[in-house]
Amino acid sequence: MPDTLPPETPLLVTLRVNEHDHPLALDPRTTLLDALREHLGLTGTKVGCNHGTCGACTVHIDGRRQLACLVLAAAAQGRDIRTIEGLSDADGALHPMQAAFVAHDALQCGYCTPGQIMSAVACVTEGHTRTDAEIREYMSGNLCRCGAYPNIVAAVRDVAQQKAA
């Protein structure tokens, strides 16, 4: 029973990230975000607030966008986790959304960009791209302090139209 162990005892957790299984021994308090960054060295996923208020840590869990800062690593066991590092093809070709962000200059400092792109990929998959207003609304969970929003909307619109074509 877990309650017979002191809380400092590391939890053995296997995380499936970008189609690879990673066995880890973690403090139960470790969030998925810290597990990715500090234990797996996958630093493409960024920390912007640790409170679910900025979107910088957006990853896909079982194909849906979520915030890695509010998920305990232990709770992510058995889930299929995808990060920005796992978005490109195996041969390294950019995902169309990554290419669109480059083409539309949809980034400046780049810090929110991995989260924006993970969110944008999901936004298109969800079909929340029928109008610019809908794209704006469904991309609002990813703050960009540089103010690249108009170009982000253009990139998402572009990929949605490519997909529809």
Next chain:
Amino acid sequence: MQPFTYARPASLTEAFTLAQQPGAALLAGGTTMVDLMRGDLTAPSSIVDIGHLNELAAFDTSGPVLRFGALARMADVAEDATLLSAYPALAESLQLAASQQLRNAATVGGNMLQRTRCVYFRDGVSACNKRVPGSGCSALDGITRDMALFATSEKCIATYPGDWGNALAAFDTSVEVSSASGTRTIPFAELHVAYGDDPAVETTLRRGEIITAILVQATPAGRCSTYLKVRDRQSYAYAVVSATVALEMQGDVVQSARVSLGGVATKPWRSHAAEAALTGVTLNEQTALAAGHAGFADARPLAENGFKIELGARAVARAALVASKRI
């Protein structure tokens, strides 16, 4: 975050056992729980992760009672076709909450229990009777723009923030809760408690109880409903005020009305006064606004939130007019 043990029960029955232990807390979507733990605003000694118990994730909006499994994801419920057409207010309250990432994680059961955004509760240092019972309330002489106008006390004036919870308040909603000792149903109006002597107590849930479902009585008013949310920021922001209105109309005349107000009370707030003011009247801009004002007749404004009386009344008026056109 303070240390805790983590357990992932294999069944609901096992979860009941674990949840009974002193210091245990349930983890579902985690969007509130992990956030609160990171700020040491809550410090459970054991976490019982029920997020994977799929038997609690189903929902059915077609019958005489709408049934939402407690672990249904907000994003899924928000896009339910039946809900969108037959109960747009409920769907809108979910669509306008938080962000898609959070709605993908958060559950409808957990979200109902979302805790206040009061900065004095959240900062971890100010006096707060909710965080440290008996320590006082820094909000009373502090920044009151976001504080409540209804069901406040001299011990706490913190606003209940949930969109979904506020929308549910307008309907005949109840909550099914289960524990090792059985199952009971709590009328929604009795789930959250107004702050009395101990603002740390926010619900009537007992130790070891798990919310298993949310039940909403079907009503034709559902179709003629809307959730209107007024925010400072266009998206990804809590309500300055919100209004849920659901109507049964005969021509221009309101046969019955359901109204709840958000961003203005310490708990989900159904406004029987606004409902009474709407019932039987010919709906137009003037009568709608009068009903909105009726809803705020008993409001107790603080130094900086008095504008919410006028804004809230207007929100009710707008919501009523929007809802009335959804026939």
Next chain:
Amino acid sequence: MDGSIGTPIPRRDAMAKATGAAQYAADFGHTGTAYAALKLSSVARGRITRVDTAAAEAVPGVQLVLTHRDMNQDLGAETFIMKGGHMQSSFMPLTSDEVHYSGQIVGLVVADTTEAAEQAARVLNLEYAAQHGFASIDDPGRTKNTVEKPEITVGDADAAMAKAPVRVDQEYSTPAQHHNPMELYATTASWNDGKLTVHSPSQWVMGQRAALATIFGIAAEEVHVVSPYIGGAFGCKATLLPHTVLVAAAARRLGRPVKLVVPRDAMFTVGSFRPATRNRIAFGAERDGTMVAMVHEAVGQTAEVDHIAFPGTNVTSRMYDIANIKTSESTIATDVNTPGFQRAPAEASSFFAFESAVDELAVALGMDPIELRIKNEPKVDPVKGLPWSSRSLVQCYRRGAELFGWDKRTPGVGSMQTDDGVLIGYGCATATYPSAMVPAAAHVALSADGLLRVRTSAHDVGTGAYTVLGQVAADVLGIADEHVRVELGDSDLPSGPMSGGSVTTGSAGSAVHMAAMALREKLLLVATAAKGPFAGRDPATLQFASGHVVGADGTAHSLADILKASPAGSLDASAEWKPDLMDAEKMQASLLGGFALEGPVTKTHAIYSFGAQFAEVRVDPLLRTIRVSRMVGAFACGRIINPRTARSNLAGGMVWGASFALLEQSQVDHPRARFANQDLAGYHISSCADIGEVTAEIVDETDTVVNAIGAKAVGEIGIVGMPAAIANAVYHATGIRVRKTPILIEDLLG
């Protein structure tokens, strides 16, 4: 792709950023890293009376607990940037038991894991003897301190004002704001053989290097500051922040790398912020719109521990052709962390006031607000009578008005509405930003593989410096963009400027240009030497294009071929650039990490970028919510190296302006003298849904004075006119003049 100046090539670092490969400070891994967490003061003013570390030290994995009792080590004294040093504040936490502001660092805990460090910081117990503090300039009893520098006085403003037939005279206020870059402050420090390496997001690696060397008593060369990518800065990463010093001290004690990621709430007090302001603006005018007098009284917030002021009067006084000008500058000290630079530090707040007042004057005169501004366009700097290096404000207004559709504006309040009654407002405002110049050094090298390397310790904070600095060199040498590599953000590189004050392109770009020109000369020497492919030709007849040197007769030899004729098979060149009028001694101090700048007003010219900004707002007639549906800005900033990155930068500034106008404020909890809304749920910055169409237009302009490449300031001007343009549009829509930001629903409810 042709990477010459003026070409909109894609951002050089876009690929790294879009794939997550770009490494920011907290992304660098170090073997054996320990993690730090901060303890912050819960009182605003007083003394620490008791420190109890027992509970913190009992947390498993804790390695070190530092409070003021433990920091009496021999740290060298560094100073506040405004006193000639590099620090964000004169006050260094953990050097005494004094508490000067809420959220001050009062402890640092280091543990094996971040979870243990955070837990231990939480249970580190400090007791205080607290005094009542004041965190707002509006708190009663606060006294004003007039800034000890001469007021700007031109003519006799009081007399001219008294005689003017049309006058406006109003006070405007703006709240404290915080930068809130998406990247948190983060520092990893490690020591190796007495040498310190610091990974920390920095707009000024040379300044950080100099400061850390002083503090730790080692040579500058023994400090290595690494900051290749910065996740947004906007001024808050310009100076050395105290936590970096503490982390480096902890790492030295423990003999292992220590990493700290500063939590979002601590971002509000560990660094700086944009101080609150009150600006009184008065205009006197003839009935035909001729401005005859202006008064600008600026009051700004500062900290008890420091004096810093951003009155903006030296900029507002240069906008219009006014013969009688009077300004004054004061500050009010508060018990807060020291304010500092935030995107257009002096201009953004003061121009909200100033350009709102111009609009009020236009209303009082019954004049079109653009025509009023154009009528008062000054031919020379109204304060000193100096010529402008370039000034194309009128062209900006003409072009911006055309793009915006200003001619469709009907002047009456509330006269423009949508079919469903939504109120539409059009507003405009002038923007400007000074173009100061900073000395810089650069190194360029062309290797046998045909790659051109450009190296300077300037920084790309999202502005496009990686891209434009490469273009400056590529342009000189006729090299395609894909053969250019740019290295920035590392204190081992040739000294670049602090990337603040919109100086990077002009200053570092001039150094890169100078180095590239020197390399060009070397290539020509080799090419025309006896063994060179152009032996005997006159170098002046040779051109550089498409990776080749081309003779007048069309003969072309690749740069690789020319390099083969050089002794080493490769060539490089270095340069140190300084503004024309700066003396060499000042330049050398600056290159060593000092802070020296020339301009914007030199002995010969006034050097500013200008712009005209437009906003369309839509106000819900019932709920009074405001939406900025369109923004247009037309800017003249001299030569634009890359229109693509420049437009993004300018548009980003405009988004900041919309955020300033409608959302941003660091709310002060008066009784406890602290910023209350210390997270991104409470401190609102624009979301995607808040921003409608944004058009940033570049107006062609040639400036032969400003610097070697003719580039004026771009990075900050975008924000400057936007808050007033939006406030003016709100007035046009509603008839309600809101003289404070943010403009909130309750301001329009009536």
